[in-house]
Amino acid sequence: MEVTNRYITIKTHIDSAPKESHFELKTAALALSVAPGSNYVIVKNLYVSIDPYQVNRMKSYSSSHKATSFSVGICPGEAIDAHGAGRVVASGNPNFEKDDLVIGLLTWGEYSVLKEGKALNKLDPMGFPLTYHVGILGTSGLTAYGGFFEVCKPKKGEKVFVSAASGSVGNLVGQYAKLFGCYVVGCAGSKQKVELLKGKLGFDDAFNYKEETDLKSALKRYFPDGIDIYFDNVGAGMLEAAVANMNAFGRVAACGVISEYTGGLRAAPDMVDVVYKRITIQGFLVVDFMNVRADFLSRTSDHLRTGKMQAIEDIVAGVESIPSAFLGLFRGDNIGKRLVKIADE
Amino acid sequence: MEVTNRYITIKTHIDSAPKESHFELKTAALALSVAPGSNYVIVKNLYVSIDPYQVNRMKSYSSSHKATSFSVGICPGEAIDAHGAGRVVASGNPNFEKDDLVIGLLTWGEYSVLKEGKALNKLDPMGFPLTYHVGILGTSGLTAYGGFFEVCKPKKGEKVFVSAASGSVGNLVGQYAKLFGCYVVGCAGSKQKVELLKGKLGFDDAFNYKEETDLKSALKRYFPDGIDIYFDNVGAGMLEAAVANMNAFGRVAACGVISEYTGGLRAAPDMVDVVYKRITIQGFLVVDFMNVRADFLSRTSDHLRTGKMQAIEDIVAGVESIPSAFLGLFRGDNIGKRLVKIADE
The missing domain is CATH 3.90.180.10 (Medium-chain alcohol dehydrogenases, catalytic domain)
Structure with a gap:
């Protein structure tokens, strides 16, 4: 045929x-x-x-x-x-x-x-x-799972910021972080997305970055006690603002840089902050997480069956x-x- | 009295x-x-x-x-x-x-x-x-020792780049890296410093960054097979050039940012490189290394006594x-x- x-x-x-x-x-x-x-x-x-x-x-x-x-x-x-x-x-x-x-x-x-x-x-x-x-059970899910648990190495109660939080990976990072016991704030680019994050997905808070004129001040408002973990999907000014608001021993998981992919601005995070606050910025790819894939599948499918996670x-x-x-x-x-x-x- | x-x-x-x-x-x-x-x-x-x-x-x-x-x-x-x-x-x-x-x-x-x-x-x-x-046996030494061994986590044979390599910390990082079995190139700001690095301190190579118009090309020349570890004392363009020349799973130890301390330029390392090459950029302070201080003192004083390190x-x-x-x-x-x-x- x-x-x-x-x-x-x-x-x-x-x-x-x-x-x-x-x-x-x-x-x-x-x-x-x-x-x-x-x-x-x-x-x-x-x-x-x-x-x-x-x-x-x-x-x-x-x-x-x-x-x-x-x-x-x-x-x-x-x-x-x-x-x-x-x-x-x-x-x-x-x-x-x-x-x-x-x-x-x-x-x-x-x-x-x-x-x-x-x-x-x-x-x-x-x-x-x-x-x-x-x-959620494929590469997007494993990227979120590996990036959050293996790269961010979260502790319960830590403050987590996720950019592009309604995106394929971001929404799962926020869900994993909430289930793990972190405080989670996401940013996204529309009112509808922000409502999804705060409503159906149970983020502690969320904001529309397009409505913010100063990202550094915005993050200061959402994280008065500082950010412990930043899951970065965008780069540029959001990464700079997150580093400026980060706590000592903060971690940035560099998952994607959509701002740079089509010729946008580069991030210039303040390296003095990186040194004094002992920040770690770490890039990763999903292929690095094959060793945790079985755990990821088993935990994520359980969460889906019990309704604790949403696709x-x-x-x-x-x-x-x-x-x-x-x-x-x-x-x-x-x-x-x-x-x-x-x-x- | x-x-x-x-x-x-x-x-x-x-x-x-x-x-x-x-x-x-x-x-x-x-x-x-x-x-x-x-x-x-x-x-x-x-x-x-x-x-x-x-x-x-x-x-x-x-x-x-x-x-x-x-x-x-x-x-x-x-x-x-x-x-x-x-x-x-x-x-x-x-x-x-x-x-x-x-x-x-x-x-x-x-x-x-x-x-x-x-x-x-x-x-x-x-x-x-x-x-x-x-x-060498004080904070400069412990900064170099902890920064190199604890943050960079070197493997024998890895290619190491050190900026401000004739400085208080940089010269010791290069010496530790050579003793450990790495390939080490340093940069400094004068002919005399470059000669010190290549001569007395035994760096594999060294260059005067003031004579380079394009740092990215310069590092490509000194590291045709890429950089595995960059020990950063300066930030700005040197950090950008090092990230551009870095190998997969490269590590940047962010020790100091002298370029920023007095209002100079910030670094805008390409975050796409950071993601795809899974680079880790990590800041640190000497106070973080108290747990390795005894080892540092014992090994460094031995190296000094046997003439393997120079102050x-x-x-x-x-x-x-x-x-x-x-x-x-x-x-x-x-x-x-x-x-x-x-x-x-």
Whole structure:
């Protein structure tokens, strides 16, 4: 059987702010079978993850960050790999059979052709929606869990500040921190997001950073006794303001820098504060946390079953919506984990 | 017996670059005896330490850094406390007797009157010059030792970069790193300093940062395989360049920020590098390392006795020289540990 696979590519490398015109929906004929002796796995994509870090992979090598040597660049015209959940339609790989549900590195398209099965795993939904395995039980969840527990090393009662707190990772950091016994304040970019944080997600407090003219004073107001832990998803002025309001032996978990990804301002945290207050600023990636993945899955799925944690999802439909769903991340359109639903289960 | 004690004060708080005119040599009559029942200790100062961090204590409260709440501010007109070595001339404190050699928090003056003996210890010179106990075996040494071993957590063969590498702490970090088996490059601000690092101190390489127009390229040249550890004494552009050249899981020990102390530029390290390369930037103070002080003393004195470490000292004579000796730190005048000799032993 042969189908027409529709998938998203970039037309050129993107070194400025990304726009719709940088993207293209391509089509290619795809045989839903594998040649005898081949190790290929062909997956029908069901849900794919939409994450800001992809923009760093779209930059040209010359202008791109040295950091991209730690992730694989995206070539114009080629399929873009991204985490997702799908169903195997054909397999030459003994680890996978037709109709297996799988989770792993798929593509921003209707089908994924995986030459090796390395970044693919069979998925037991454990009674949860598939989308949970891309978000709260997937890389977003593990990023939040590892970043909070392994990097921030929290103690009960500590004061935690989370930026982009209604985002895919931020909302989970706040939930973990509350369950652990910390005082948690988040910031986000709209009234609706702030209400979600204070209401459904149980943050102790939250504010709309767009309504604040002086972030340093704002944080002083929300943390009169100082910040012990700052989970940073944005960088720039928010990082500076958090460092200025930090307590001795404070920790900054540097998870993301959305302010810098598309050429925005850099943070210039006061290093005198860093020295005198013995602040630690630590970068991390989700791949560093594979050693705690089993604990993460077991604890998080328990919390979901008992209703102690909430999955906040923002699901957009259709492969053709991927570029706009992606671009919306940089405008703060999403609330919670953004996914694109490619096909019905 | 009564003497005239000469000591240095600041006339006003110093919120700009410090100048000679900010300082004053004051005199006061001082009885070299303690009243019965008093706990006072009077010390004749022999050597006092001259350190850049003092400038942060001289700032006014309003304009001063929040960080100064972690160190005690200096009041205009009053004696300025500073580490040093001296000899007890009178004591009402049962822990000290006349003629005891002592080390601890003395003052920038000829005599120190200590109301409590808390920050004072009897000194056994262990066969070393007194000056060593203010420098290489004192706070400078422990800062270097703790900062390198406890904060940087080095592995043999790692590539280490040290800024202000001929300074009181930097030269010792480089020496510890070499003895430990690391590859060490230092930067300093003169040809003479660079020669000291490469010659007497055995650094693998060194360069004069004033001769470099692009610090990022310079570090790329000296570290073609990247930097694993950066021991930062300066901040600003050097910190940015080091982060740009850092390897995955690199560590920055933030020891001092001389570029910021007198109103210079702040560092804006690229946080995207920090995230992707999982860099840790950690501030620290010498007081954090009391748990390793015994090890530090034993290992460092062994290294000194066997000639494996060198004490680089820069000794200026006379209490009246303190302001110029201090101001010279910000021009990079000193080579190694700067002390002022107040009196003959």
